[in-house]
Amino acid sequence: MKMKKLSIYLFAIISIFLLTGCETNMVVFNPQGPNAETILGLINWSLLWMAIVIIVVMGMFITFIWKYRERPDNMDYEPPEEHGNTKWEIIWTAIPFLIVIALLIPNIQALYALEEVPEGYEDKEPITIHVTGADWKWIFSYPEEDIETVNYVNIPEDTPIIFKMTSAGTMQSFWVPALGGQKYAMAKMETELILTADNPGSYMGKNSNFNGPGYAEMEFEVLAQTQAEYDEWVEEVKERAPELTEEKYIELLKPTHLGRLTFNGTHLQWINHADPNSNSYTNPQLYYREHGYKGKTFDEEDNYKNADEMIENEHGGDSHHEH
Amino acid sequence: MNIKWDEFFVTGDPLILGAQISIVLTMVGIIALLTYLKRWTWLWREWLTTVDHKRIGIMYILSGVVMFFRGGIDGLMMKAQTAVPENEFLNAQHYNEVFTTHGVIMILFMAMPLLIGIMNVIIPLQIGARDVAFPQLNALSFWLFFSGAMLFNISFVIGGSPDAGWTSYFPMAGKEFSPSIGNNYYAIAIQIAGIGTLISGINFIVTILKMRTKGMTLMKMPMFSWTTLITSIIIVAAFPIFTVALALMTFDRLFGAHFFTVSGGGMDMLWANLFWLWGHPEVYIVVLPAFGIFSEIVSTFSRKRLFGYTSMVIAVAGIAFLSMLVWVHHFYTMGSGPAVNSVFSLTTMLIAVPTGIKMFNWLFTMRKGRINFSTPMLWTLAFIPCFLIGGTTGVMLAMAAADFQYHNTLFLVAHFHYTLIPGVVFAVFAALYYWWPKMFGHKLNEKIGKWHFWLFVIGFNFTFFPMFFLGLDGAVRRSFTYSAESGYGPLFLLSAIGSAVLAIGFAMFVYNIYWSIRHADRNISSDPWDARTLEWATASPVQDYNFAKLPEVKTLDAFWHMKKDNEGLTIEDKEIKDIHMPNNSGIPFFMGVVFTVAGFFLVFEWYIPAAIASLGIFAGLIIRSFDYNDGHHIHAEDVRKVERKWRNRKGEVHKHVG
Incomplete structure (x- = not known):
């Protein structure tokens, strides 16, 4: 009796949870x-x-275990020796x-x-946006408009966007679930993802591939706008945003959390991390610069215990000395 | 020496401090207890140096249960952390370490030893042999596994745990982005355990091919022996890949090589490919023996021959073959293009066909049977609907295009827990309840067993079912926290409550072991389930030499037919001869110790001590090469005494005729 009552309560709680879930x-x-x-x-x-x-398997399962269960009255029933049945198999x-x-x-x-560019959108001129994943932020470069944003990307609605993705270091997965499936962003490699927003709106985007202590907060916003709004935004950035400099860009690549940033100019003028021969500015080489030679262990100052400080203090990486 | 001495022990975390204290107290307690009870020689003679497959199996199972506890605590910590949004129970670093060790421990140090342990105990008995083909090598397998497991486990108190996920994808797991020594533990400890597993695989292939008793052709082998054979073949095919991958990882991390290190011109995708070339077969390595266990139990408790035996064998072989051809489905999202993804979608979905065959064969084994709902059978029955959910969501994930929306989400996490927990954990519980009398001479308590069963199964479903919905709502795996606005809160909380129920279920299991050791009835028949295969033709617990006279097999389900035809159940004095058995050896234990020490130094990149310690490995190899000890004989008179004692009891089908 007690069990029955308990299970009714349990059932009620579950239903509420599942319903809210749906x-x-x-x-x-x-x-x-x-x-x-x-x-x-x-x-x-x-x-x-x-x-x-x-439904089919469960139907068979329930029927069989009910019908052929051991009961006091069938204890003398000896099941037949069945080898199989070719037709059923x-x-x-x-x-x-x-x-x-x-x-x-x-x-x-x-x-x-x-x-491919989705059906029905072929007559629209697609926009190419370069995506660079870094620890732990997303950098978006608009080569045509010559602007760069961090942790948000504005796009015009009904226009296919060709995202050309790469990474400045660890492997990330670029995912905007409302707009489409995900794909990895990998260093010295370029992957391509075509997404189109049907309606204006703000869509959550995130990294789904674990890449270190800052992973959970590596999110961005996709803001789909009408063409007019989008053009206005580009204008505004051109007028107001600061120029992106090389030093500023190196600063961006350090393992930090950043808010939204907007710049005039893109980092593609110095480096495209998708190029297999790109050999500057990638995050590991920030370590190399501090440490003599490639591959040597990054002991002491870079011990993982410093990772927390590096998130909070973007100058955390600067305290290294030559070995 | 690149570690600061003040960082040798992990400090500053109250949870870890608690663990350190409890480890020290447990060790002191064990040492004190052994000394007080004067059990040191007993421990050394009976267990540490044993080459008996049954004892080795029990040691595997014991370690597996302990590791289940450890991995389970990790799981509970994750559930506690994500129970409410923006929780601060664990920080990101700690959470990353916890899910990494949870994954590695559950697969490699829980599922593997439990299954290999059960194989060890049962396989020689099932095929009518007195031991495995290479008993001393078998002990070495165990001690290498144990060495790897211990090395991996001390990481969280000494030096820090690995924190790059159980998949340890490069470049993340490389020295550039994970400079801590935690990930050295991953590379070294798993390598040592992996060598042990590879040796086990070889040992079981030879045992099953060469040591079957008279008349047992391959197609008369019990299904568990078949799945073990095929599993061992996958082990031998897949583990060397991981061995190589880990060796390359070790070179990258310890010696500055650039196999996977992107900044040095290496290829991070190569690691992903090598890892899953091993990793996917690995999940079949753990799930196929489980299929074998379920086949034995479903047939015993329905009192019917396994339906479609031949198609079952073909299905297992088919799954094994396909398992080597599907690894890319773990990274459809890597951008290999539609052609590659289409091919791997096909191979992956094809696995559903042989798996379906097995499912229907189990169902039809029960049809027209007389189903007894003892605890082992309950686990088998619960497996069917749970695994059905795991399997169907697996087909959904196999569709590459759809996977772009599931990949790396909790939908995926829910899926693989729905395959691995029913497929492995339920099977292990079923097997332990089923074969417990063979190992210890008494049953586990049925009533506590049912509590264990219901709590565990209900808890399991509540823990993982909500994750399907969370994943479809965009919740990603391995994320230590989430915002309140995301709306994930209620389902995460439900999942956390489920995990608590699951944990109580596990506690009931441990309590059941304790209760049964203390109070269970010892006076039971050697065949308490009225079973069908040869392991039940031995005493409970099994005699050292397994069979006084090796049985002769005429059909599948040999023991069942022996009972029905009343044939081969009696033994006469004159049939009992001297039995040759292998001697115990301390070398495997010694090898385990030197591997642990050398591995530990290597983890800390202390090369000279590591080189000195590894001389011990060579010493062990040399000593073994000049070891001409070829065993001992158990005299016929002693065998007769043992046989007389257990046969002829009330309710016993076996008879000893003087």
């Missing part, structure tokens, strides 16, 4: 652009098939195989579609 409209189920929509179509298609699989090999094909074909179509 009411919040999970971001993946609320796509705001063609990339995320394509993926959601695929997710729903797979959910349908998986639901069928679960073929059926339950073939049907999953067909389900795999049913899921695979739209998956391959989606994979190819996601690499």
Whole structure:
């Protein structure tokens, strides 16, 4: 009796939790652009098939354990020696195989579609934005407008944006769930992701690939604006924002948390971290400059215990002396 | 010597200080207890130097349970930290260390030893052998595993824990971004344990291929023996990849090489590829033996032959083959292009086919059976729906395009816990309840077992089911905190409550062991479940030599048919001959000690002491090479005495005919 009461309470609590969970409209189920929509179509298609699989298997499972359970009145029942049944075994090999094909074909179509400018947006001139992940901030460079932003990116709506991604150090994953799927940003490597926002709005973007103590706060905002608003913003940045200098850029790359920053000019004039031969300014080389030669252990001052100070104090890395 | 002496011990964290104190107290307690009970020689003779597969298995299982506790505490700490938004229980650094050690310990030092331990105890019995093929090597496997596990575990009190995730992706895990020695522990400790596992793999392949008793052809082997054979083949195929990857990592971290170090021209993606070339087969290494365990139990407790035995064997082999061809699905998001991702989507989804075959075969084994709901069977039954969720979400993740939205989120975390916990942990519990009488001569208590079962299964579902929704709402893994505005709070809290229930379930298990050792009925039959395979043709606990006379096998489920036909259950005095057994040896233990010492120095980059300590390794190899000791005989008269004692008891099917 006590158990029963307890389980009723438990059930009530669970239902409340699960309902609140569903009411919040999970971001993946609320796509705001063609990339995320394509993926959601695929997710729903797979959910349908998986639901069928679960219903069939659970139906069999519950029937069998109920029907063939040991009861006081069947203790003398001796089960038959069954070796197998070729017909059934073929059926339950073939049907999953067909389900795999049913899921695979739209998956391959989606994979190819996601690499292209989405259908219906071909006549719009795409905008290229370079993304550089660093510890622990996102740097966005607009080569056409010659401006650079940190931890936020403004884009015009209904325009395909080609994000060309790389990293100044650790591996990150660039993800704006409302607009589409993620992709890695890796040093000395360039990956490309095409995202389009259907509606004006602010979308949360984040790094999903663990890269150290500052990882949890490595988020950014994608602000989709109307074309007019976007043009106005570019104008304003051109007029007001400070010029990006090389020293300032090196400062940006240190392992720190920064708020939003805006600059005139991009770091692409000095370095593109996507270039396999780029050999300056990348974060490890900040360490090299302090430490004599490549690969030597970074002992003492760079011990992980200093990491906390480095987050708080952006001059943390400057206290090294020559070995 | 590049460490500051004042940083040798990790200081300044009350949690770690508590752990340090409890470690010291436990060690003092154990030493005092052994001295007080005068058990030092007993410990050395009976356990530390043993080459008996059953004792080695029990040591594996004991270590696995202890590591389960350690990894579980890590898990609970993570759940406590994320229970509410912006919690300050752990800071980012501490949280990073905790999830890293949680992952490594649960896979390599919990799942692996528990399964290898069960294999050790059961496989020679199931195939009708007196030991594994290389008993002393088997002991070496254990001591290397133990050495690796201990080295990895001391990291959090001496020097600091690894903090780059259990996957330790470069460049993050390289010296540039993780200068602490914590990640040296990762490279060295796992390497040592890995050598032990590789040796185990070879040992089991040879044992199963060469030491089956008369009449047991491959297709008459019990399913657990089959899955162990195939698992061992994957171990031998996959572990060397990890050995090489870890060696390259060690070169990068310790000696300044640039295999993976991007700034030196290395390739960080190479690490990801090598890691998962091992890492994906690794999850099958832990899950396939579990499938074998479930097959044994489902058939025993339905009192029916395993349905579709041949297709089961083919399915296991198929899973093993495909397991080597799917590693890229761990990083679809690396931008390899649609063609590559399509191929790996296909291979990954194909795994669903053989897995489905197994699922249906288990269901049809129960059909027309007479299902007994003892604790081992309860775990097996709970496995089916839970693993079904893990499997179907696995198919969803296998679709590369969809994975772009799941990757690195809690959806993924929920998925792999839904495969690994039902697939491995449920199986281990099922196996322990099932085979406990073979190891210790008494059952675990059924009533406490049911409490353990229900708490654990309910807690598990509450812990991980909410994570699916969190992931779809954009919550990423490995994040030590989240904002209140994100709205993740309620589901994270539910998950944390679930983990507390899960932990109580585990506590019930530990209590069950304690209770059963103290109070369980010792006067039970050697075949308490009315089981089907040869391990039940031995005494409980099993005699040193396993079988007084090696059994002869005519069919699958040999022991079941022996009982039905009343054949081969009796033994006569004249059939009992002297039995040749291997001698105990201290060399494996010694090797474990020198590996630990050398490894420890290497972690701290103290090369000269490390070189001196590793001379001990060579010394051990040389001593073993000139070791001409080839065992001893148990005299027929002693064997007769033992056999007479356990056969002919009330309720015993075995008879001794003088």
